[in-house]
Amino acid sequence: MRKDNTAGAATNRRRAASGDPLGPNSEIGRKLKQYYDELVSDNVPDRFAQLLSQLEQAQPARKKD
Amino acid sequence: MAAVSQNFKTDLLASIPSLRAFAVSLTQNADKADDLVQETLVKAWDKHESFEPGTNLKAWLFTILRNEFYSQMRKRGREVQDSDGIMTARLAVHPAQHGQLDLKDFRSALEQLPEDQREAIILIGASGFSYEEAAEICGCAVGTIKSRVSRARTRLQEILKISGDDEFGPDAISAQVTGSNAA
Numbered sequence: 196m197r198k199d200n201t202a203g204a205a206t207n208r209r210r211a212a213s214g215d216p217l218g219p220n221s222e223i224g225r226k227l228k229q230y231y232d233e234l235v236s237d238n239v240p241d242r243f244a245q246l247l248s249q250l251e252q253a254q255p256a257r258k259k260d
Numbered sequence: 261m262a263a264v265s266q267n268f269k270t271d272l273l274a275s276i277p278s279l280r281a282f283a284v285s286l287t288q289n290a291d292k293a294d295d296l297v298q299e300t301l302v303k304a305w306d307k308h309e310s311f312e313p314g315t316n317l318k319a320w321l322f323t324i325l326r327n328e329f330y331s332q333m334r335k336r337g338r339e340v341q342d343s344d345g346i347m348t349a350r351l352a353v354h355p356a357q358h359g360q361l362d363l364k365d366f367r368s369a370l371e372q373l374p375e376d377q378r379e380a381i382i383l384i385g386a387s388g389f390s391y392e393e394a395a396e397i398c399g400c401a402v403g404t405i406k407s408r409v410s411r412a413r414t415r416l417q418e419i420l421k422i423s424g425d426d427e428f429g430p431d432a433i434s435a436q437v438t439g440s441n442a443a
Contacts, residue, residue, distance in 0.1 A: 216410075216413055217381070217384060217385040217409070217413065222361055222422050223385070223413055223416050223417065223420075223422070224385055226361055226363065226366040227366075227381065227382070227385040227386045228385070228386055229363060229366075230363060230366055230367060230370065230386065231281055231285070231382065231386030231387065232386075233363070234280065234281035234284050234285070235277045235278060235280075235281040236277070237277070237280065237281075239276050239277060239280065240294065242294075242298070243273070243276050243297065243298070243301065244273065246298060246301055246302070247269055247272060247273060247301065247305075250264075250301075250302065250305045251264065251269060254263050254264060
């Protein structure tokens with residue numbers, strides 16, 4: 196997530212410099228980021244970590260024997 | 261099948277917030293979005309060998325998620341929206357009050373975009389992908405992404421009654437919002 200933000204910030208700077216229509220100088224661009232950042236920062240339900248653990252355990256157990 | 265590496269699992273976990281954000285953007289529904297993310301994780305796990313380490317995992321996962329989304333829509337018999345046939349009827353008049361665009365208004369405007377335009381503007385304007393990456397994720401030409409982004413932006417500006425880079429929209433002669441139920 197941290198990485199995304201950094202990449203996003205770099206993109207922002209590039210876009211601002213090139214007058215990109217979705218850059219931070221545009222209302223749409225700013226709202227788009229606000230909308231998305233809010234979604235990204237939502238708490239992740241436990242079900243996903245559990246799912247990955249289940250998938251891991253269901254793997255062919257190569258090392259167990 | 262080779263065992264999935266611990267790194268791969270860690271990277272998958274780290275990608276979940278982005279995947280959920282993209283899924284909500286596509287489905288416009290939190291429950292459907294989480295189901296979609298779950299499907300994506302299972303698929304990604306199963307085909308982990310087709311991921312080339314060192315390439316963009318997030319783009320790879322977004323591609324899987326997007327394919328899953330469209331294949332589910334097709335299964336449900338829902339016609340995939342084509343932005344060439346824009347439904348102008350759904351245009352809601354919604355002036356920005358006091359020049360401040362409310363996030364709720366923005367959300368409902370975004371919801372009115374055809375899927376292909378919405379995903380394009382999200383990938384480019386919010387997820388931080390380049391046009392080339394977005395084209396790869398969507399399986400289309402770079403020019404197609406550019407035109408979808410441009411149409412999406414124009415459409416959002418129309419719906420939200422804001423012009424280009426203008427901070428303050430036109431005077432808010434409180435027009436009634438029609439049929440927009442922002443969740």
